[in-house]
Amino acid sequence: MILGLTPVELINRARADLRLGVPVILRDGPAAAIILAAEMATPARLAELQMLGPALVLALTRHRADTLKARAYDGDLARVVVPAGAQVGWIRALADPADDLRHPMKGPLRTERDGAADFHRAALALAKSAQLLPAALVLTLDTIAAVENAGLTELPIAELNTALASETQLSAVISARLPMAAAQAGRVHIFRPRDGGVEHYAIEIGQPDRSAPVLARLHSACFTGDVLGSLKCDCGPQLQAALTQMGREGAGVLLYLNQEGRGIGLANKMRAYSLQDQGFDTVEANHRLGFEDDERDFRIGAALLRKMGFQQVRLLTNNPRKVDMLNDHGLSVIERVPLRVGETDENRAYLATKAAKSGHLL
């Protein structure tokens, strides 16, 4: 006999469904809702939802709602009423700010005030965790009968919320020696989250003494900076400078965390870059897309360092949040080592915005 899927397995299936444009059913006891990622909506799928019931809603985060001048009665999110006959283009324009400046008048938008927003909040969290735009069509169902035999993934929201909020458990997969330009004595460790998320890497230089403070860096993936040598940020030079300093000192550990774009994923980061070309700064661009300034789960870095046996770190960073987070999650940062490299004409304003709005130290 095959037992049912665990919540973690169901969540991963639900993420894949949303990314494919397949609806997912959320359950809360006897209550249920059907959700669809707004950016993946097609005319056919939208028509299916519109036929199931009249009360179709587009859930948006407060940041996106603020941009659209829609009232967010639920605090952190808004439930925008989808008018009968609304087309996919209307949904997409609300979800995606790409054309905000060209077509500023999207309203007036009517948002719901009464009733619960639990399904909507869960739908947005799931869309974010699938690295989609945080915008979801939500139809609360009177009865689940109409969708019961469609083979859709069904997810209890209590379990979904618990799983999304809990600390990721990581398993060590393999490690192997890697001589690098910055240090001959390098070793790459691969860690796999047990929640089905993307793998993260640790680059160990030399043989750091576990009973002494280790020179450490938490580096968030930046395809454009790390690989392409982008001049828009300082990630590539920071990565190289950190490895070089560890090589020079003979020991250190650099965590390469796959949290591209401060946790929003590369597609959304490129959407943010496109908005930056329209004149918005890095924080404003994230907000217009509906994200927080920083969506990273920094607990993963702390968990990895602890798992590797480290307790005390000298942390290479300009970001005081990283220091606080490690101190709050079982490590002690005995020194913050500044990492100021790679300033260019192109990234000067970006670095200044991070100092002014995100608390980075100059």
Ligand SMILES: Nc1nc2c(ncn2[C@@H]2O[C@H](COP(=O)(O)OP(=O)(O)OP(=O)(O)O)[C@@H](O)[C@H]2O)c(=O)[nH]1
């Ligand atoms: N969303 C978004 N992400 C960006 C942008 N520019 C760089 N990133 C991402 O930001 C992350 C690097 O974060 P930073 O804020 O530069 O540095 P930090 O890691 O917080 O702090 P430091 O330790 O001082 O470097 C990487 O994941 C990059 O992909 C941007 O304009 N928008």
Ligand SMILES: [Zn+2]
């Ligand atoms: Zn970068």
